[in-house]
Structure formats: C-alpha cells, structure tokens
Amino acid sequence: MAVAIPTVKAAESIENDSDITNNLPTLQFESALTDEEKDLLVLRARSHAITVSACAQATYLAAVFNEIRQIRAELRHPKLKKSKLLQEATPRDPLLVGIIGCGKLGSQLANCLLTYADVRPEELKISSRRPETLGDLQDRGVRCFHDNARVASSVHLLFICVLPSQLQTVGDEIKGLIPSQCVVYSLVNAVPISRLKHLLGTTNILKPQFKWDLENGNLPWDYTLDINGAIETMSMMKKTCPLYQNKAGEFCYAIVYTEEKYAELLLYTIINFCTSLRLCRPEVLDILNAVVFGQTNGEDTPVVREKEITKKPADADNLFPRFDLTALAEGKLTTLGKKIIRDEAVRASFIKKYCGVIEQYLQWKRYHENLKTRGF
The missing domain is CATH 3.40.50.720 (NAD(P)-binding Rossmann-like Domain)
Known part of the structure; x- marks a missing residue:
C-alpha cells in the first residue's frame, strides 16, 4: 500500500540569501520536477537533517571528551604558582x-x-x-x-x-x-x-537512532545550507539535541529527531570515559555536573548524584563500574535517564551546554573577525 508523503512546497522552505535562484522559480531545482517527484522533496530535507544531526551529536561528544581530558590533566598537574601571569599552561592531553x-x-x-x-x-x-x-x-x-x-x-x-x-x-x-x-x-x-x-x-x-514522522515532513528545515552552516545556525543546532524542547518546556519533534533515551546513553558513555581515565567517583560527579550541565562548584544541589548512577559499592580505587552501553541501549530507562528526561530544568541545562560547544566557537570566530576588521 502506498504511503502518502507530505509535500514540501518551495514557498514553505526557508530562504537562503546566498541562493542566487531566490525569486527565480524557473531556475530552481524544483522547477524541473513532476508533481509526483515534488512529493519526494521531503526526502532531501530529511537526508540533510540526518547528516547534520549525526555530525552535531558526534562533535558534541568529542568536544566533551577533549574537555574532560584537559580537566584530568589539570587535576593531575595542579598549578603551583599563585600569580596567574606566572602560571605555565597545563600540558595538552x-x-x-x-x-x-x-x-x-x-x-x-x-x-x-x-x-x-x-x-x-x-x-x-x-x-x-x-x-x-x-x-x-x-x-x-x-x-x-x-x-x-x-x-x-x-x-x-x-x-x-x-x-x-x-x-x-x-x-x-x-x-x-x-x-x-x-x-x-x-x-x-x-x-x-x-x-x-x-x-x-x-x-x-x-x-x-534517527527517527521521523510523516506528519512532520513540512516542518521548516533549510537543506540549502552546508553542514557547517546548519550547525552554526543555533535554531537548527538545538533541534539536533536529543532533549530538544520548545519555549513551553515540551519535547518537540523536528523533521528528524533522536529518541530522548540517547541522552541517557551519552551520559553513561561519558561516565565510562571518565572511569577509563582513572577518575574517582567524586571527580566524575563534579565533571558531569560542570561539563554536561554547566553547574559551578558553588551550587548546593548537584544535578547528578552517585546513587542515581549506580547503587553498587565502590571498589578499592573508588571508581564507577564499567557500564555495558549495548545493554543500556536495549534496556529500560535508568534512574538517571528518567531524571534528565522528566526534569525540565535539567533538560534546559543539558541543551544549553550542548549548544554551547558551537556557541563557544562562534564567539571565537566573531572575535577574530573583529580583529581583522580593525587591521590586526
């Protein structure tokens, strides 16, 4: 039985200022398509959204891993000099x-x-x-x-x-x-x-696991942007986050989305990574709360607590056990997974730090562009 595929009309797509065919319908890609072929344009946007989501999520994890390795290096090589001007940079790990x-x-x-x-x-x-x-x-x-x-x-x-x-x-x-x-x-x-x-x-x-619903085929998604351009568009970057939510705090489906459980798997992946670096339980908790949720040391109530990760007693080195990510992927939500999905404040913190990877780059980019315009 044929499945009806939503039509993506040219008028509903997001305008791209760099597209010279804007307002010239006969020169646009869609002008050469039959009505039946135009019904398949949703596949073009979906394919683009999958690629953007895959690259954005992978980039986020790599950035977090890099930050954790640097934090571990600083913990293992504390700066001895009191003056910030005299401190030597921590060796890159x-x-x-x-x-x-x-x-x-x-x-x-x-x-x-x-x-x-x-x-x-x-x-x-x-x-x-x-x-x-x-x-x-x-x-x-x-x-x-x-x-x-x-x-x-x-x-x-x-x-x-x-x-x-x-x-x-x-x-x-x-x-x-x-x-x-x-x-x-x-x-x-x-x-x-x-x-x-x-x-x-x-x-x-x-x-x-990337998913989509046919009724969401007409949701806005600018597939004319290249992958970097899409990732640097914060409204699109947010939609690649597995905990993406709208202003009302409700989960929103984009043209392509990742199940919320994937956020739980990301956390346990990060925990395993920290354990492989021989970081003890208190260090892992501090890193999770700071790097993933943006908490500072001065905040009284941490987002993640040890009992929400595991109830197993610590070993002699006070390390977390190694978690089987394949079993977690096929199992039910854990206590930690339920918390990050159901607590709106926690979700918002996760999304902010998730997008912060790109926002940090954009700030650096604007700074260097400003230097160039001033002749430096």
Missing part, C-alpha cells in the same frame, strides 16, 4: 580520534571535528579505501591511509562510517584490536547494536 570510512558522511564529520571539537589535525586518523581522494584533509595535516586495524587500535574515540555491506569486513579486521577504553561510535545505518557488539567484540558502543 589530546583526545585521539579515528574514522573508518570517509565517504561523504565521514569527510563531513572530520571537518566538523576539526572545526568545533578542538581536535587538531595530527590527533585525527582516517582509514579509507581511497585515501588519495582526501587531499583537502591531508593538506590540513590529517593522517589518511587504508588500514582499519591501525586506526582502531590507536585511538580513544572511533567513528565507523562505512556502508552496512562493508561492516562485516571491517569487523573481521578490527575485532580484538579495539582498546577496552575506546568508545566506538557507529554511524552505520540499519545495523542493530546487538549485531555491532558481536561484530566488533566490545560493549562500549554508542549508536544514535
């Missing part, structure tokens, strides 16, 4: 990132990581069947080659961006080589997380 598969999605993800997540070119490795096509990334200093095992065995955060048909081969090449502390972030469509666990031999896997 970089996040090492790998991407397996660098087609359209992989290359867009790489660009976002380098732009927004404080990942430097020398800290990014890419394995692609055709590394010779990645000249732009290589020119920036990114190491590009065809060796999946080499990438998987040497990074802290591994993105898998291959086609489903290629996953078995990739799994055969890297299974058993992924370090226990490495977080595997899968952007492979149509492969359940239980299958990923079997193929890759790890439970430290994060996989976003």
Whole structure:
C-alpha cells in the first residue's frame, strides 16, 4: 500500500540569501520536477537533517571528551604558582580520534571535528579505501591511509562510517584490536547494536537512532545550507539535541529527531570515559555536573548524584563500574535517564551546554573577525 508523503512546497522552505535562484522559480531545482517527484522533496530535507544531526551529536561528544581530558590533566598537574601571569599552561592531553570510512558522511564529520571539537589535525586518523581522494584533509595535516586495524587500535574515540555491506569486513579486521577504553561510535545505518557488539567484540558502543514522522515532513528545515552552516545556525543546532524542547518546556519533534533515551546513553558513555581515565567517583560527579550541565562548584544541589548512577559499592580505587552501553541501549530507562528526561530544568541545562560547544566557537570566530576588521 502506498504511503502518502507530505509535500514540501518551495514557498514553505526557508530562504537562503546566498541562493542566487531566490525569486527565480524557473531556475530552481524544483522547477524541473513532476508533481509526483515534488512529493519526494521531503526526502532531501530529511537526508540533510540526518547528516547534520549525526555530525552535531558526534562533535558534541568529542568536544566533551577533549574537555574532560584537559580537566584530568589539570587535576593531575595542579598549578603551583599563585600569580596567574606566572602560571605555565597545563600540558595538552589530546583526545585521539579515528574514522573508518570517509565517504561523504565521514569527510563531513572530520571537518566538523576539526572545526568545533578542538581536535587538531595530527590527533585525527582516517582509514579509507581511497585515501588519495582526501587531499583537502591531508593538506590540513590529517593522517589518511587504508588500514582499519591501525586506526582502531590507536585511538580513544572511533567513528565507523562505512556502508552496512562493508561492516562485516571491517569487523573481521578490527575485532580484538579495539582498546577496552575506546568508545566506538557507529554511524552505520540499519545495523542493530546487538549485531555491532558481536561484530566488533566490545560493549562500549554508542549508536544514535534517527527517527521521523510523516506528519512532520513540512516542518521548516533549510537543506540549502552546508553542514557547517546548519550547525552554526543555533535554531537548527538545538533541534539536533536529543532533549530538544520548545519555549513551553515540551519535547518537540523536528523533521528528524533522536529518541530522548540517547541522552541517557551519552551520559553513561561519558561516565565510562571518565572511569577509563582513572577518575574517582567524586571527580566524575563534579565533571558531569560542570561539563554536561554547566553547574559551578558553588551550587548546593548537584544535578547528578552517585546513587542515581549506580547503587553498587565502590571498589578499592573508588571508581564507577564499567557500564555495558549495548545493554543500556536495549534496556529500560535508568534512574538517571528518567531524571534528565522528566526534569525540565535539567533538560534546559543539558541543551544549553550542548549548544554551547558551537556557541563557544562562534564567539571565537566573531572575535577574530573583529580583529581583522580593525587591521590586526
């Protein structure tokens, strides 16, 4: 039975000032389409929204990981000099990132990581069947080659961006080589997380699930923007957040959305990452409340408390247990998950910090543009 697909009319799309075909209907892409083909334009916007959401969420996690590593470095190497002017900078403890598969999605993800997540070119490795096509990334200093095992065995955060048909081969090449502390972030469509666990031999896997409803096909989404342009548009960036809400505090569906449970999985992924850095429970709680929810040390009531994460007693090193992300993905909401989803103030704090990754970059960008206009 045929399914009715909402029509996306040209008049309902968001205008883009950089599009020279604005107000020239006969020159626009849609003018050459039949009425039946125009009914499929929603797929164009949906595909764009999925790519933007995938890149935005992955960039957020990488930025958080980088910030946590720097906090850990500062905790382990406290500054001894009292004068701020005399203090030496804390040595950088970089996040090492790998991407397996660098087609359209992989290359867009790489660009976002380098732009927004404080990942430097020398800290990014890419394995692609055709590394010779990645000249732009290589020119920036990114190491590009065809060796999946080499990438998987040497990074802290591994993105898998291959086609489903290629996953078995990739799994055969890297299974058993992924370090226990490495977080595997899968952007492979149509492969359940239980299958990923079997193929890759790890439970430290994060996989976003993008969904959509047919009735939301006409919601505004400017698919004429490139991926960076969409991410830097804060109204669009907010819609990529799994806890996106409107002004009334109610959950809002965008043209594409991620289930709210994904926010819970992000938190447990961050907890596992902190534990792999040998951060004790109080340190992890402080980092979660500050980095994820924007709380300062002076606030009396923390968002996240130890008993909401686990009731298991601490070990001799006072570390959290390692959580099975694949089991959490397939299970019911935890106490922590229920709290961040149902508490409106907590949701708002999460969204603010989520978007803050890009807002921080935009502030830096405006500052440097201002310097240029003043001749510096």
